[in-house]
Amino acid sequence: MTDKQVESFIGTTLRIGVVAAALIGSAGGALLLIAGAHARPNVTRFLGEPGYLTHVPGILHAAFSGNALGIMQLGLLVLIAVPITRVAVSLLAFVVRKDWLYCAVTGAVLGLLVVALATGR
Amino acid sequence: MFLEIASVSGALLGAFIAAFVSPSVIAVVFGLILLHSTYVGIRGYGPDGLAVAPDRLATRLRMNSVYPSSAGIRHYNVTAVGPGMALMVVAGALSGLLGIGSGALKVIAMDRIMKIPYKVSSTTSNFMIGVTAAASAGIYLHRGYIDPTVALPVMLGVLAGSLVGSRILTKAKTRLLRIVFAVTVGLVGLEMIYKGLAGRF
Numbered sequence: 001m002t003d004k005q006v007e008s009f010i011g012t013t014l015r016i017g018v019v020a021a022a023l024i025g026s027a028g029g030a031l032l033l034i035a036g037a038h039a040r041p042n043v044t045r046f047l048g049e050p051g052y053l054t055h056v057p058g059i060l061h062a063a064f065s066g067n068a069l070g071i072m073q074l075g076l077l078v079l080i081a082v083p084i085t086r087v088a089v090s091l092l093a094f095v096v097r098k099d100w101l102y103c104a105v106t107g108a109v110l111g112l113l114v115v116a117l118a119t120g121r
Numbered sequence: 122m123f124l125e126i127a128s129v130s131g132a133l134l135g136a137f138i139a140a141f142v143s144p145s146v147i148a149v150v151f152g153l154i155l156l157h158s159t160y161v162g163i164r165g166y167g168p169d170g171l172a173v174a175p176d177r178l179a180t181r182l183r184m185n186s187v188y189p190s191s192a193g194i195r196h197y198n199v200t201a202v203g204p205g206m207a208l209m210v211v212a213g214a215l216s217g218l219l220g221i222g223s224g225a226l227k228v229i230a231m232d233r234i235m236k237i238p239y240k241v242s243s244t245t246s247n248f249m250i251g252v253t254a255a256a257s258a259g260i261y262l263h264r265g266y267i268d269p270t271v272a273l274p275v276m277l278g279v280l281a282g283s284l285v286g287s288r289i290l291t292k293a294k295t296r297l298l299r300i301v302f303a304v305t306v307g308l309v310g311l312e313m314i315y316k317g318l319a320g321r322f
Binding site: 018021022025026028029032053054055069072073075076077079080081082083084086087109112113116117118119 | 248251252254255256257258259260262263264265267269270272273274276277280
């Protein structure tokens with residue numbers, strides 16, 4: 001893989017991720033507006049989100065059972081995943097080139113990101 | 122990529138601290154950072170590409186590289202990797218604390234301290250912002266700080282805006298952009314400091 005190929009692959013991945021996030025999120029938003037329930041966000045008091053919207057399995061479960069807020073949160077989750085995917089793609093590129101120094105560096109970054117998203121610490 | 126380790130660990134630290142710090146303090150810090158960005162934006166950047174002796178760590182990590190300029194391919198060396206990384210941790214911590222990418226601080230770390238050419242440092246920071254923000258976003262999600270009814274419209278607006286922006290960028294005058302950016306950011310910074318001090322959070 002040349003630098004150019006890696007870069008264009010990363011570019012495509014990023015664009016697909018961003019478009020997917022926007023589409024999924026809009027679908028959820030549209031669903032929420034159609035349903036009409038508490039469509040107006042409550043920003044006067046900060047209460048925190050219901051538990052099922054605060055971790056990856058809960059969001060996936062809510063989204064696939066057709067919950068509008070769950071689908072919206074899934075869109076946001078996809079957006080958060082975009083830069084993480086970028087790091088994963090770079091890691092792959094370094095593995096292909098047998099650049100072990102940068103494999104270790106990139107692997108550490110990816111590890112931190114995945115742990116943060118999966119466990120919240 | 123190497124600097125991202127420092128930045129990401131800083132972001133995690135910042136997001137961790139965010140739970141224990143009062144919103145007013147965060148607002149004032151945020152405001153000061155924005156004012157600093159304004160200052161940097163107005164003052165602009167001097168010519169770069171001054172030759173520096175490469176740092177031993179930079180050579181070891183193969184950070185010395187080349188970049189395209191109007192005068193053809195230019196070579197650059199990187200120095201002071203240690204201090205640069207330390208500032209990246211600070212930038213990451215602030216980004217985790219405030220929920221921003223703290224690109225301005227990253228550019229300063231690369232541009233001023235590590236002597237990386239501005240073109241390289243600004244584009245690199247653009248890439249790093251997403252990675253740094255993703256680190257703290259995971260933590261915010263678990264704390265229940267991400268409200269889809271607020272975050273989703275913001276996301277859609279930002280995406281639409283950035284698509285339009287990247288089309289306009291090639292035609293827009295850099296000077297005008299810099300002024301618009303500086304004024305906007307400066308006003309937001311002042312507002313944040315005022316609200317923080319007035320205890321409106």
